[in-house]
Amino acid sequence: MIAGAGKVIQGEHVIEWSKGYFIALPGLMGACFSATEDARLYYVHDEPLLRYLGVTGSTDRFAPTLYPAQTANAKLREAANDPRAQDRSRISILLGNRNFPQTRTVTHVLWAMYGILPAGSIQKPHRHQSIALDFIIDRPTGCYSLVGTELDVNGQIRNPVRVDWAPGLAIVTPPGYWHAHFNESDQEAFLIPIQDAGLQTHLRSLDIRFS
Structure with a gap:
């Protein structure tokens, strides 16, 4: 929940929420959201995967x-x-669910992290076969990501694309692309990476690598 407050009702479950809360909802039953003040939600789901496979839950x-x-x-x-x-x-926490001890993920398909990029720090180049959706919560000026397909002999990304961070920005990093995050300011930055790493971990195909 990026801003605001309210509640969500799904079946017999009633959950009150406010800014900074994370909620994981199963997909079979509809959910009804209501707000007590203007709200902004960042919503990620795996319906495109089900549609691609031609299946229903x-x-x-x-x-x-x-x-x-x-x-x-x-x-x-x-x-x-x-x-x-x-x-x-990286400096972060993983949102886990006791129903998924093998993958240690927020759902059986999705992996969610709440992370911090300290002042003056670099998260070095890395890659994985899961798609990365990085949502920027807040950042000072001087935070950015570099993304590319190859490393040079020094372990740096060759001919990278630079993506400057902004609050509310969502960065999509394709599977297998190298990416690195930089904070050249004197303040902390916060982000929420979400990936289909639950599925990739179950398939033994995540293949995370570091430069």
Whole structure:
């Protein structure tokens, strides 16, 4: 939930939400959203995959699940303050569901992360076979991504396309493309990457690589 407040009703489940909340909903039953103030939602679903396969859903794999903003922000800050944080490829938390212990994903198909790009930091070039949808929540001036198909001999992206970040921007990185994220400012930036990595992990085809 990018802004606003309200509730969503799906069957017997009633979930109240406000800015910063994450909600995962199964797809068989319709959901009714209402707002108590003007709201903006970032909505990702896997209907295009079902349409491509020519199938319809028959069984819900999980129940409506709420990830409160207070918990998500506290866990993200805990990860950022970890002394080993700068040694990791990214500083983030994964939204998990106990029904998917193999893939550790928010649904059986979709993988969702809440991440921070610290001031003056770089998330080095990496690639994977899942499609990456990076939603920029907030950023200072000086944040951008580089995207390309190949690395040079120094492990940097050859002839990259530069994408400058803006709040509310959604960046689509195709499968197999190298991409790197940069924060050249003195302030933190926040983003939400969502991928079809649940499906790719189940198929053993994610193939994540780093430069």
